[in-house]
Amino acid sequence: MSATDTIFALSSGGLPSGVAVIRLSGARSLQAVEELCGRIPPVRRASLLSIRNRNGNKLDEGLILVFPGPNSFTGEDCAELQIHGGRATVKAVLAALESMEGLRPAEAGEFSRRAFLNGRMDLVEVEGLADLIAAETEMQRRLAAEHASGGLSLLYESWAKRLTHARAMIEAELDFADEDDVPGSVASSIWRDMHALEQEILNHVADARTGEIVRDGLKVVIAGPPNAGKSSLLNHLAKRDVAIVTDIPGTTRDVLHVDLDLSGFAVRLYDTAGLRATEDIVEREGIRRTHLSMSDAHLLLLLSEDAQWTSLDGIYDGQTLRVRTKSDQVKTPWPEDGADVTISVKSGDGVSDLLDAIGRHLPNLEAGSALALPTRQRHILNLSTARENIRRAIEATNGLDIQAEYLRLAGQSLGRVTGRVDVENLLDVIFSEFCIGK
Numbered sequence: 001m002s003a004t005d006t007i008f009a010l011s012s013g014g015l016p017s018g019v020a021v022i023r024l025s026g027a028r029s030l031q032a033v034e035e036l037c038g039r040i041p042p043v044r045r046a047s048l049l050s051i052r053n054r055n056g057n058k059l060d061e062g063l064i065l066v067f068p069g070p071n072s073f074t075g076e077d078c079a080e081l082q083i084h085g086g087r088a089t090v091k092a093v094l095a096a097l098e099s100m101e102g103l104r105p106a107e108a109g110e111f112s113r114r115a116f117l118n119g120r121m122d123l124v125e126v127e128g129l130a131d132l133i134a135a136e137t138e139m140q141r142r143l144a145a146e147h148a149s150g151g152l153s154l155l156y157e158s159w160a161k162r163l164t165h166a167r168a169m170i171e172a173e174l175d176f177a178d179e180d181d182v183p184g185s186v187a188s189s190i191w192r193d194m195h196a197l198e199q200e201i202l203n204h205v206a207d208a209r210t211g212e213i214v215r216d217g218l219k220v221v222i223a224g225p226p227n228a229g230k231s232s233l234l235n236h237l238a239k240r241d242v243a244i245v246t247d248i249p250g251t252t253r254d255v256l257h258v259d260l261d262l263s264g265f266a267v268r269l270y271d272t273a274g275l276r277a278t279e280d281i282v283e284r285e286g287i288r289r290t291h292l293s294m295s296d297a298h299l300l301l302l303l304s305e306d307a308q309w310t311s312l313d314g315i316y317d318g319q320t321l322r323v324r325t326k327s328d329q330v331k332t333p334w335p336e337d338g339a340d341v342t343i344s345v346k347s348g349d350g351v352s353d354l355l356d357a358i359g360r361h362l363p364n365l366e367a368g369s370a371l372a373l374p375t376r377q378r379h380i381l382n383l384s385t386a387r388e389n390i391r392r393a394i395e396a397t398n399g400l401d402i403q404a405e406y407l408r409l410a411g412q413s414l415g416r417v418t419g420r421v422d423v424e425n426l427l428d429v430i431f432s433e434f435c436i437g438k
């Protein structure tokens with residue numbers, strides 16, 4: 001296996017499908033097209049050609065495109081075979097490709113990896129592309145598109161430039177320190193800018209929680225005593241029978257979740273085991289898991305059918321909505337019950353109010369604004385290290401050269417985010433997020 005092999009893969013989705021796209025990348029891509037189709041079609045233009053194996057048997061007919069490097073997705077010679085998406089057809093064409101010298105099936109993420117190694121994309125763009133392929137809601141799409149198209153990279157590059165400029169000015173001051181005609185305050189405007197940059201990075205990192213919520217979804221945990229109607233609510237909102245519902249208290253033991261799309265945001269809703277003191281070993285394990293899922297919840301829905309609100313002291317101290325359930329059974333309304341929302345999944349009453357209340361916990365993002373938010377722990381760690389080193393540079397009192405060194409380290413951390421600086425050890429992790437053919 002080698003990075004110089006020509007690779008190929010089915011890049012479109014599951015079969016059968018109307019059209020299937022097989023992608024090739026590497027030095028032998030064009031030659032492979034010639035062997036299959038008898039000739040190399042004009043570049044970057046779809047040509048309808050017959051595809052034959054080496055015995056001359058016609059396998060299919062399809063639109064063939066070639067993209068010579070370096071202006072291709074991977075930077076290498078690439079080709080695309082748009083063929084019929086029947087399983088046997090795709091299998092036959094893949095087999096014909098595999099039989100060719102120097103060609104092999106691509107590994108997961110290998111096309112993107114080559115694009116990165118050939119400078120066609122940086123790491124933030126690569127990660128954005130992975131997110132774009134996985135995006136299921138409008139906000140996930142917008143965030144991923146911003147990253148994939150280089151919006152975030154541009155911001156990080158502008159920061160890196162400011163660091164480089166500051167270092168250059170400090171170097172100049174060091175070089176000419178003995179000469180009288182260099183004003184000693186060259187650096188003062190630089191340090192003002194470094195103060196500003198530190199604050200900008202700080203603000204950006206503070207948005208990480210929003211970025212994570214947009215990318216991974218708002219985690220909403222349904223909790224409360226047994227039989228409060230937790231699983232019924234999950235099923236109602238999911239519009240399918242995900243969880244078992246019975247009138248036996250302690251029915252749910254495992255934590256279940258469903259993904260909802262609320263105003264374009266992903267919301268991950270968790271159903272949990274009812275909270276009560278119990279000697280049942282299985283139920284106790286369920287309650288332990290309930291506590292675990294509460295620990296990283298963004299929002300808790302505390303359910304109760306009789307307004308006896310379970311105490312969360314020492315268990316959970318985040319955002320909570322008190323939800324009174326089974327309103328269809330309540331004959332006389334109970335005004336002072338402390339509930340934020342009252343619902344019945346039987347009649348549907350109050351459910352849209354509940355969704356509105358959950359919606360108020362979603363990030364408040366202006367329509368149409370660029371979503372240049374950090375989304376990954378990898379970004380946050382490197383950005384925080386960069387910020388720390390800028391701070392050290394500002395505060396250092398033991399010489400300009402030490403200060404310049406801290407700025408260099410800050411630039412290096414920024415470089416790790418986009419992949420300009422030693423990230424070799426990270427590549428396997430990042431590209432394994434992709435599926436084959438990407």
Ligand SMILES: Nc1nc2c(ncn2[C@@H]2O[C@H](COP(=O)(O)OP(=O)(O)OP(=O)(O)O)[C@@H](O)[C@H]2O)c(=O)[nH]1
Pocket residue numbers: 225226227228229230231232233244245246247248249250251252253272273274275325326327328329343344345346347
């Ligand atoms: N009338 C009425 N009954 C409801 C409503 N919601 C749930 N129930 C009933 O309440 C009982 C318990 O519902 P579940 O959804 O299993 O309650 P749970 O909180 O998940 O219970 P555990 O998993 O045991 O903790 C079932 O018999 C449901 O049919 C409602 O809005 N109205």
Ligand SMILES: [K+]
Pocket residue numbers: 226227245246247248249250251252
């Ligand atoms: K139950």
Ligand SMILES: [Mg+2]
Pocket residue numbers: 230231232243244245251252271272274
């Ligand atoms: Mg349940």
